[in-house]
Amino acid sequence: MDPMIISALEGNVASIGYGLAAIGPGIGIGIIVGKTAEATARQPELRGQLQSTMFIGIAFTEILTLLAIVTGLLFG
Amino acid sequence: MQLVRLIVLAVVLIVMCVLASRAKLVPGRAQSIVELLIEFVNGNIIKNTLGLRAGKHFAPFLITLFFFLLAMNIAGVIPGLNLAGTSVIGLPLLAALWTFVVYVTAGVKKRGIAGYLKHETAPPGLPKPIYLLLVPIEFLQVVLIRWASLTIRLLANMVAGHIMLVVFIGLTQGLLLSGTWLVAISPFAGALAIGIYGFEIFVAALQAFIFTILAAVYIQMATADEH
Numbered sequence: 426m427d428p429m430i431i432s433a434l435e436g437n438v439a440s441i442g443y444g445l446a447a448i449g450p451g452i453g454i455g456i457i458v459g460k461t462a463e464a465t466a467r468q469p470e471l472r473g474q475l476q477s478t479m480f481i482g483i484a485f486t487e488i489l490t491l492l493a494i495v496t497g498l499l500f501g
Numbered sequence: 502m503q504l505v506r507l508i509v510l511a512v513v514l515i516v517m518c519v520l521a522s523r524a525k526l527v528p529g530r531a532q533s534i535v536e537l538l539i540e541f542v543n544g545n546i547i548k549n550t551l552g553l554r555a556g557k558h559f560a561p562f563l564i565t566l567f568f569f570l571l572a573m574n575i576a577g578v579i580p581g582l583n584l585a586g587t588s589v590i591g592l593p594l595l596a597a598l599w600t601f602v603v604y605v606t607a608g609v610k611k612r613g614i615a616g617y618l619k620h621e622t623a624p625p626g627l628p629k630p631i632y633l634l635l636v637p638i639e640f641l642q643v644v645l646i647r648w649a650s651l652t653i654r655l656l657a658n659m660v661a662g663h664i665m666l667v668v669f670i671g672l673t674q675g676l677l678l679s680g681t682w683l684v685a686i687s688p689f690a691g692a693l694a695i696g697i698y699g700f701e702i703f704v705a706a707l708q709a710f711i712f713t714i715l716a717a718v719y720i721q722m723a724t725a726d727e728h
Contacts, residue, residue, distance in 0.1 A: 477549040481718055484711045488650045491657040 446493030453486040505576055506586040513572045542567050550717040559720055562603055567713040574705035577663060588659035597651040600716040608723030647719055651712060658708050662701045669694035
C-alpha cells in the first residue's frame with residue numbers, strides 16, 4: 426500500500442469520541458501518579474509498595490480509555 | 502502470526518529447559534537474568550499483594566504468566582518477528598480466562614460456592630437498599646468484567662503500539678520520498694519512530710507486569726479474610 430495513504434489521518438466522529446474518552450482517565454492517571462510521587466517523597470522506604478498500588482490504580486483507570494477503542498470497533 | 506507465537510514459545514521453552522537443567526549455585530549471566538526476573542515477580546508482585554506465605558501456592562502460576570506474556574509482548578519489537586504474539590485476541594483471552602479459572606477456583610476452594618459469591622459480591626456493613634444495586638454489579642464484575650478488562654487492556658495496548666510504529670515509519674518513508682520540501686521534516690519523523698520503538702519495549706514489559714499484578718490482586722480478593 427502507498428505509505429502516504431497509511432500515514433494519512435482520516436478525520437471522523439469516532440476519533441473525536443476517543444479524544445473525549447481520553448480526557449477523564451488522563452486526569453485520573455495524573456492524579457494517581459502525582460499522589461504517588463507525593464507519598465514516595467514523604468516515605469521513600471515504602472516505594473515498592475506504593476508503586477504496585479499505583480500500577481493497579483492506573484490499570485483500573487486506563488481501561489476506560491481502552492474501552493473507547495472497543496466501542497469504536499463495535500459502533501464505528 | 503502462528504509462526505511468531507510458535508517461535509517465541511520454542512525459544513522460551515528451550516532457554517528455560519537448558520537453564521534449568523544446568524542450574525548452578527553460582528549463576529552465569531543468562532541464569533542470573535532469569536533469576537532476577539523471577540525474583541522481581543516474587544518480590545515486587547507477590548510480596549506486595551498476596552504476601553509471600555499465602556502467595557507461595559500461586560507463585561508458579563504468576564511466574565509462568567509473567568514470562569509467557571513478557572516473551573510474547575517483546576516479540577512485537579524484535580526486528581524480523583515484528584508482531585506481538587498478544588496482538589491478536591486469542592492469546593490475551595486465553596491468559597485472562599486462565600486467570601479467571603484460577604481465582605474462582607481459589608475462592609471456591611476456600612469458602613465453597615455460596616460463601617465465595619457472598620464474599621465477593623456483598624461486602625458487609627452497608628445499608629440494606631444499597632445491596633440491591635451493589636450485588637448485581639459486583640457479580641457482573643466477578644464473572645465478566647475482570648477477565649474481559651484484562652483481555653482488552655493487553656490487546657489494545659499491543660495493537661495500538663503496533664499501529665503507532667507502522668504509522669510513524671510509514672510517515673517517515675512517505676515524507677522522505679515525497680520529493681518536496683517535506684523531505685526536510687522526515688528526520689524528525691524517523692526520530693519519533695525510534696522513540697516510539699523504545700517506548701514499545703517499555704510498554705511490553707509494563708503490560709506483562711500489570712497483567713500479572715492484577716491476576717495476583719484478583720486472587721488476593723478471592724482468598725482474603727475480612728478484616
